[in-house]
Amino acid sequence: MKQISISETVLFYDTDCGGVVSNIAYLRFVERARSALFAELGMDLMSMNESQLFPVVIRTEIDYRFPARLGDEVKITATLVEVQKARVTCEFSLVVAQESGEAKQIAQAKQFVALVQMPSGRPRRTPEEWRSYT
Amino acid sequence: MKQISISETVLFYDTDCGGVVSNIAYLRFVERARSALFAELGMDLMSMNESQLFPVVIRTEIDYRFPARLGDEVKITATLVEVQKARVTCEFSLVVAQESGEAKQIAQAKQFVALVQMPSGRPRRTPEEWRSYT
Amino acid sequence: MKQISISETVLFYDTDCGGVVSNIAYLRFVERARSALFAELGMDLMSMNESQLFPVVIRTEIDYRFPARLGDEVKITATLVEVQKARVTCEFSLVVAQESGEAKQIAQAKQFVALVQMPSGRPRRTPEEWRSYT
Amino acid sequence: MKQISISETVLFYDTDCGGVVSNIAYLRFVERARSALFAELGMDLMSMNESQLFPVVIRTEIDYRFPARLGDEVKITATLVEVQKARVTCEFSLVVAQESGEAKQIAQAKQFVALVQMPSGRPRRTPEEWRSYT
Numbered sequence: 001m002k003q004i005s006i007s008e009t010v011l012f013y014d015t016d017c018g019g020v021v022s023n024i025a026y027l028r029f030v031e032r033a034r035s036a037l038f039a040e041l042g043m044d045l046m047s048m049n050e051s052q053l054f055p056v057v058i059r060t061e062i063d064y065r066f067p068a069r070l071g072d073e074v075k076i077t078a079t080l081v082e083v084q085k086a087r088v089t090c091e092f093s094l095v096v097a098q099e100s101g102e103a104k105q106i107a108q109a110k111q112f113v114a115l116v117q118m119p120s121g122r123p124r125r126t127p128e129e130w131r132s133y134t
Numbered sequence: 135m136k137q138i139s140i141s142e143t144v145l146f147y148d149t150d151c152g153g154v155v156s157n158i159a160y161l162r163f164v165e166r167a168r169s170a171l172f173a174e175l176g177m178d179l180m181s182m183n184e185s186q187l188f189p190v191v192i193r194t195e196i197d198y199r200f201p202a203r204l205g206d207e208v209k210i211t212a213t214l215v216e217v218q219k220a221r222v223t224c225e226f227s228l229v230v231a232q233e234s235g236e237a238k239q240i241a242q243a244k245q246f247v248a249l250v251q252m253p254s255g256r257p258r259r260t261p262e263e264w265r266s267y268t
Numbered sequence: 269m270k271q272i273s274i275s276e277t278v279l280f281y282d283t284d285c286g287g288v289v290s291n292i293a294y295l296r297f298v299e300r301a302r303s304a305l306f307a308e309l310g311m312d313l314m315s316m317n318e319s320q321l322f323p324v325v326i327r328t329e330i331d332y333r334f335p336a337r338l339g340d341e342v343k344i345t346a347t348l349v350e351v352q353k354a355r356v357t358c359e360f361s362l363v364v365a366q367e368s369g370e371a372k373q374i375a376q377a378k379q380f381v382a383l384v385q386m387p388s389g390r391p392r393r394t395p396e397e398w399r400s401y402t
Numbered sequence: 403m404k405q406i407s408i409s410e411t412v413l414f415y416d417t418d419c420g421g422v423v424s425n426i427a428y429l430r431f432v433e434r435a436r437s438a439l440f441a442e443l444g445m446d447l448m449s450m451n452e453s454q455l456f457p458v459v460i461r462t463e464i465d466y467r468f469p470a471r472l473g474d475e476v477k478i479t480a481t482l483v484e485v486q487k488a489r490v491t492c493e494f495s496l497v498v499a500q501e502s503g504e505a506k507q508i509a510q511a512k513q514f515v516a517l518v519q520m521p522s523g524r525p526r527r528t529p530e531e532w533r534s535y536t
Binding site: 285286287291292295296299317322324325326327328329330331332335384386387389 | 419420421425426429430433451456458459460461462463464465466469518520521523
Binding site for chain 2: 300303312313314315316317
C-alpha cells in the first residue's frame with residue numbers, strides 16, 4: 001500500500017473572516033499531499049516538468065467535519081486506494097491534534113486522477129506496477 | 135426555483151503550468167456563484183458581515199470534464215435544488231462558449247451548505263420560506 | 269492616456285481571520301485590473317494564449333491604507349504611466365465607496381512589467397505605439 | 403539579529419500557464435516566512451489567535467529576478483532589519499539551488515508591518531525588547 005503523510009500549519013491566507021479555514025484552503029492541503037503521494041509513485045514534480053506527463057484530477061469529493069483555526073497543525077494522510085487502467089483513486093484524511101492529545105478529523109476527501117500527456121492532452125494508461133500498490 | 139448565472143474570465147492566476155485552469159480555481163468560480171445565489175436568497179455578504187450568520191460548505195463534489203484556458207469566459211450557473219432543515223443543496227454547471235457558438239460543459243459541482251452562527255459555531259435552521267424555492 | 273477601471277466584490281476567500289481582506293487578495297484585484305489594462309493595449313488573454321508573448325511583473329510596490337471587508341465593492345483603476353523600451357509602469361488605485369457616498373482609498377500599487385516571449389523566456393521590446401499612450 | 407529560513411516546494415497551484423511561478427505565489431512564500439519570523443519574535447499564530455493582536459502588512463515591495471519552476475525547492479530567508487515604534491521592517495530573499503549547486507536569487511522583498519489589535523483595529527506599539535534584535 002502506498003501511503004504518505006505531511007503536516008501543514010494553518011496560515012492567515014488559509015483562513016477567512018468566519019475565523020476558520022476557508023473551504024478552498026483544505027484543497028491546497030490535499031494538493032500538497034497528493035503531490036507527495038505521486039512523488040512516492042515515481043512521479044515527482046521535477047520529472048513531470050520534463051516529461052510533461054501530468055496527473056489530472058477528474059473528480060474531487062470532500063467532507064468538511066470540523067473547522068481548523070489559525071496556527072493549527074494539520075496532518076494530511078494520502079492513500080492510493082485503487083488503480084484502474086485509466087485512473088487512480090486517492091483518499092485523504094485531515095486531522096488536527098487537540099490539546100488533549102487526541103487527533104480530531106477535520107475533513108476527509110477522495111480524488112480520482114487520470115494521467116494526461118501535455119501539450120496533446122491525451123490520456124495515458126496508469127503504469128502496470130502501480131496495481132501492486134493497492 | 136432559485137437560479138443565478140455569473141460569468142468569469144480565466145486569468146493567469148487561475149491557470150497552472152499544465153497550461154489549463156487549476157482544479158482549485160474552479161472552486162473559486164463556484165464560490166463566486168454560490169455567493170450570488172445566497173444574495174438572491176436574502177443572505178448577501180454585507181448582511182452576513184453584520185449578522186455573523188454564515189453559509190458553511192459541508193461537502194463538495196466536483197467533476198472536471200474539459201480544461202478551460204487563459205482568457206476563456208466561463209459561465210457558472212448555480213441552482214438551489216433542495217432545502218432541508220439543517221442544510222441546503224446547490225448544483226453548479228460551468229460552461230465555456232466555443233468558437234462554434236456551442237456551449238461546452240467543463241465542470242459540474244454539487245455543494246451541501248449549512249447555516250452557522252459565529253462566533254459560537256452553532257448550526258441554525260434554514261429559513262422556512264426557502265422551501266418554496268425548490 | 270490609457271486607463272481602465274474594474275469593480276470587484278470582496279468574497280469569503282479574499283478575507284482572513286483578522287476579519288479583513290488578506291494582503292494577498294489585493295494583488296488578485298490588481299492582477300484583474302492589469303489584465304483589463306493590457307487588453308486595452310491590444311494584449312488580451314486570448315491572444316497571449318496564441319502568441320505566447322506574456323507581460324511579466326518584474327516589480328510590485330503596494331501600500332495598504334485601510335482594510336476592506338466582506339461584501340465591499342472595490343473599484344480598481346489601472347493607469348499606464350510610463351513606457352520604456354524594456355518595460356512599462358502601471359499604477360493602481362483601489363477605492364471603496366463608503367455609506368456616506370465618499371470614496372475611500374484602501375490601497376495603491378505600482379507594477380513594472382516586461383514583455384517576455386515564452387517558452388524561450390526572451391524579453392521583447394514594448395510596441396512603439398504604446399509610447400503615445402502616456 | 404533575528405533571521406529565519408524556510409524551504410518550500412513549488413507546486414502546481416503556484417505556477418501559471420506561462421510555465422513559471424505566478425507572481426502572487428511568491429507572496430505566499432513570503433507570508434510563510436514572515437509567520438515563522440514573527441513566531442521567533444514571540445508572536446506565533448496560536449497566540450495571535452488568542453490575543454487578537456495581529457501583525458498587519460502596510461507595504462510590500464517585491465522584485466522578481468528569475469522564474470522558479472514546478473518542483474523547485476525555494477529557500478526563503480526572512481530578516482528583521484528595523485524596529486520603529488509603530489512598525490517593523492522585514493527583508494526576504496528567495497533563492498533556488500541550481501543543478502550546479504549554486505544558489506540563484508529568484509526574488510527579493512521588503513515588508514513594513516504594524517501591530518494591530520482586533521477587533522478595534524487600533525495600532526499597538528512594537529515591544530521594547532524587539533529593538534535589541536536589529
